[in-house]
Amino acid sequence: MSALQILQQHLPALGLHGLLVPSSDEHLNEYVLPHGNRRQWLSGFSGSAGDALITPKQAFLFVDSRY
8 A cells, every 4th residue: 555545544534635745845945855855755756846635535746837
């Protein structure tokens, strides 16, 4: 089971309808160190810009026109 699937299973128990995983880190830095790249770890998308929206049943990836 992937990290994404595990997260999706736990969202309802946490009282969440969804979770936004941005490209930026917890300090809103645009350029993120490898250990802070949560979106890439969760989704596998390694582009420099994009946000993931995870719901219990679906996952969405929003990127700009470069990808």
